[in-house]
Amino acid sequence: MLPTASATQTGKKLIALTFDDGPGGPTPRLLDGLAARGARATFFMLGQCASNAPKTVRRAFLEGHEIASHTYSHYQLTAKSDETVLNEVQKTDALLDEILGMDLDYLIRPPYGSTNAHVLGLLGAPAIIWSLDTLDWKYRDADWVCGQIVQNAYNGVIVLCHDIHSTTVDGALAAIDILQARGYEFVTVSELYRRRGVQMNDGERYSTCMRDESDIGGVEAPEAEVSRVLGGYQLTLTSAQDAPLWYRFEDETVFHEYSAPIVIEGGQKVYCYAAFNVNGGRSEATQCTAPAAAVAPVLSPAAGQGAFSFVLQAGACVRYTTDGSEPDASSVLYTQPIAAFDGVLCAQSLCPGGAGQAVRYTACIEGWLLLDILEQRSLEKTCGVAAALGICAALGR
Ligand code: NI
Numbered sequence: 001m002l003p004t005a006s007a008t009q010t011g012k013k014l015i016a017l018t019f020d021d022g023p024g025g026p027t028p029r030l031l032d033g034l035a036a037r038g039a040r041a042t043f044f045m046l047g048q049c050a051s052n053a054p055k056t057v058r059r060a061f062l063e064g065h066e067i068a069s070h071t072y073s074h075y076q077l078t079a080k081s082d083e084t085v086l087n088e089v090q091k092t093d094a095l096l097d098e099i100l101g102m103d104l105d106y107l108i109r110p111p112y113g114s115t116n117a118h119v120l121g122l123l124g125a126p127a128i129i130w131s132l133d134t135l136d137w138k139y140r141d142a143d144w145v146c147g148q149i150v151q152n153a154y155n156g157v158i159v160l161c162h163d164i165h166s167t168t169v170d171g172a173l174a175a176i177d178i179l180q181a182r183g184y185e186f187v188t189v190s191e192l193y194r195r196r197g198v199q200m201n202d203g204e205r206y207s208t209c210m211r212d213e214s215d216i217g218g219v220e221a222p223e224a225e226v227s228r229v230l231g232g233y234q235l236t237l238t239s240a241q242d243a244p245l246w247y248r249f250e251d252e253t254v255f256h257e258y259s260a261p262i263v264i265e266g267g268q269k270v271y272c273y274a275a276f277n278v279n280g281g282r283s284e285a286t287q288c289t290a291p292a293a294a295v296a297p298v299l300s301p302a303a304g305q306g307a308f309s310f311v312l313q314a315g316a317c318v319r320y321t322t323d324g325s326e327p328d329a330s331s332v333l334y335t336q337p338i339a340a341f342d343g344v345l346c347a348q349s350l351c352p353g354g355a356g357q358a359v360r361y362t363a364c365i366e367g368w369l370l371l372d373i374l375e376q377r378s379l380e381k382t383c384g385v386a387a388a389l390g391i392c393a394a395l396g397r
Pocket of ligand 1: 020021070074111112
């Protein structure tokens with residue numbers, strides 16, 4: 001899906017850095033450097049390397065880089081049978097899907113950039129070559145890599161690097177610093193073409209993206225609204241650009257496609273994205289957290305002599321009744337220990353996020369509190385027994 005907005009000149013110069021043959025040992029350090037610079041890149045991964053580094057694959061995806069295929073074993077595809085070519089492509093796609101827990105499309109870079117019309121027809125994905133080869137594998141020198149990128153960069157260039165060499169990481173990061181200062185933005189390959197308004201097709205070869213150097217602009221983070229509903233909170237997302245919307249929960253790496261408002265729990269954190277391509281073409285995250293819900297009031301274990309007291313939850317207040325009725329917003333506000341009495345103490349916590357569950361205690365004048373044993377009133381007379389049985393919520397003396 002491509003936006004229909006007419007191309008406008010925003011003055012942004014775009015570069016797609018690509019890293020082949022990894023993930024490798026230096027890849028996490030490269031990811032650190034890209035994150036620190038707000039730069040995104042495309043990783044053409046070898047299946048055999050990705051299978052050994054699933055954490056790095058997930059991290060690169062999570063940080064907004066594009067995950068792409070460099071086949072499984074790095075064979076020269078033009079010299080292989082159809083069966084081998086298909087296996088090399090499909091095995092890698094299936095592995096990446098398994099690692100990421102999603103069903104995604106992956107750009108492909110044929111090893112050595114070697115293709116022909118027949119191989120292109122078998123790939124089932126756009127074939128991405130390059131327009132600037134840093135020869136970083138040959139000259140293992142950070143200054144060389146940096147110089148190659150900086151001296152040959154232009155708006156729309158696709159740069160070939162390898163994230164299996166430490167010197168490449170140093171050189172590429174140094175080049176990013178210099179080129180960002182000159183107004184370049186580092187984007188993924190898919191984002192480069194999308195921002196040029198160019199639709200990529202399966203089985204076609206792409207090596208540069210100059211065109212008219214127009215830029216329809218990046219993807220803006222979505223608007224997120226959290227509102228209170230029965231049973232929790234409702235999260236509603238909107239995109240000013242009418243982009244498809246995605247979300248993931250804080251403890252997840254899998255992205256869910258958003259189609260209608262979702263219900264989230266109090267205290268739950270959600271990251272929300274707009275994305276024309278969730279793999280490498282996402283907006284920054286809009287982060288939202290539902291207000292924490294109130295929990296049931298907790299009795300102070302150090303209840304004073306002949307009095308009942310509560311430990312207050314941060315940001316919450318406690319309201320209570322002494323006549324057995326359910327507390328509500330108009331009940332007595334707990335501000336100091338409650339003098340012991342014979343009867344029922346019913347208490348509830350209230351937060352901006354809503355009311356917690358009410359708790360009911362049988363209270364005794366001696367200062368004992370018995371939890372939820374209203375039916376067994378005889379126990380009131382034998383608080384010592386109740387305490388021994390462990391059904392006492394708090395001790396008053
Ligand atoms: Ni390669």
